[in-house]
Amino acid sequence: MHQHGEVKRSRIARLARNRDSSVVAGIIQTGINGFSADLVNTITGVVSHNRTTEEAEFIPFFFLIVSPPGLDFGLLLLQKFGALGVKDFFVEPIVASFTSENPGKRLRVTRQVPSDLAVRLLQNSIIKKVKLIKYQNVGDLVDSLGRGFRENTSSIEYVLTSKTADGFPRTNRFLDALTMRRNPVALFALEGFEHDAVKIEIEVNGRKRIINLARPDIVSPVVDVTDDVTRGRDGHPTWRSLLTCFSDYAVDAYRDEGHELDIDINMVQDESARRLLRGELAVPRA
Numbered sequence: 001m002h003q004h005g006e007v008k009r010s011r012i013a014r015l016a017r018n019r020d021s022s023v024v025a026g027i028i029q030t031g032i033n034g035f036s037a038d039l040v041n042t043i044t045g046v047v048s049h050n051r052t053t054e055e056a057e058f059i060p061f062f063f064l065i066v067s068p069p070g071l072d073f074g075l076l077l078l079q080k081f082g083a084l085g086v087k088d089f090f091v092e093p094i095v096a097s098f099t100s101e102n103p104g105k106r107l108r109v110t111r112q113v114p115s116d117l118a119v120r121l122l123q124n125s126i127i128k129k130v131k132l133i134k135y136q137n138v139g140d141l142v143d144s145l146g147r148g149f150r151e152n153t154s155s156i157e158y159v160l161t162s163k164t165a166d167g168f169p170r171t172n173r174f175l176d177a178l179t180m181r182r183n184p185v186a187l188f189a190l191e192g193f194e195h196d197a198v199k200i201e202i203e204v205n206g207r208k209r210i211i212n213l214a215r216p217d218i219v220s221p222v223v224d225v226t227d228d229v230t231r232g233r234d235g236h237p238t239w240r241s242l243l244t245c246f247s248d249y250a251v252d253a254y255r256d257e258g259h260e261l262d263i264d265i266n267m268v269q270d271e272s273a274r275r276l277l278r279g280e281l282a283v284p285r286a
Contacts, residue, residue: 006034009056010089014239016270023265024065025243028086031056060236061086064246068254068261075253076109077246079237080222119178122211125202126167127174130160132188132195158193167203174200177213184213205252223249243267 014027033056039049067074098107176182184198208224229237
């Protein structure tokens with residue numbers, strides 16, 4: 001549901017590049033104005049500010065663009081914050097700008113998910129959780145099934161969690177399911193619970209991924225990096241930890257495509273929102 005008159009806003013809060021511009025990083029802030037709200041101190045319970053319809057709560061999102069010389073494709077990495085993200089704010093303007101500045105050429109933006117990625121991930125991963133999912137209107141079913149289930153409007157999950165550091169055994173059953181040699185639903189059977197899908201949470205190089213065994217072609221490009229970044233006093237990950245974490249992932253992603261790269265993240269030009277808005281000339285900073 002959207003409030004009448006609400007408007008989505010965005011702005012670039014920080015922009016940086018390395019020496020040859022093969023790496024561009026920044027912070028894009030997004031928010032919505034058009035409605036009022038009370039900001040409450042969660043410790044005292046006191047209203048600390050009355051947000052007006054003209055104000056917007058701008059949330060920062062980090063982005064990294066890697067475009068190595070000699071290759072005909074680049075990589076765009078975008079931060080998410082819970083269910084919030086900046087893909088719509090970011091991708092459409094880039095495509096429009098490229099088309100305008102390069103007549104006769106087209107920029108295509110797709111998810112970085114190779115067709116055999118799920119199999120390769122599974123072969124080099126630790127299986128941490130198995131999720132059995134039933135799609136339906138759950139109603140009071142959660143209460144009758146007890147703990148271990150998570151409710152939403154359209155499905156119910158039973159989550160099996162490994163208590164060992166090595167996770168679940170990577171048996172051939174999982175690979176058979178991914179390559180369609182075995183029905184994924186038949187891998188597990190729980191009395192009184194007829195599930196419709198099986199998803200596994202795996203850990204690869206310390207990062208968590210989710211794979212739907214019935215749809216290995218739609219492996220989510222979302223990677224949980226919560227444990228790989230350092231939070232600042234404002235509760236958000238620090239710039240340096242995001243830059244390091246995202247560039248490490250970019251190296252892994254290019255390696256998956258058969259390219260070994262050394263990504264230079266020494267930024268020689270770094271601008272804040274204030275300088276960008278004033279239109280000041282860029283001054284290189286080491």
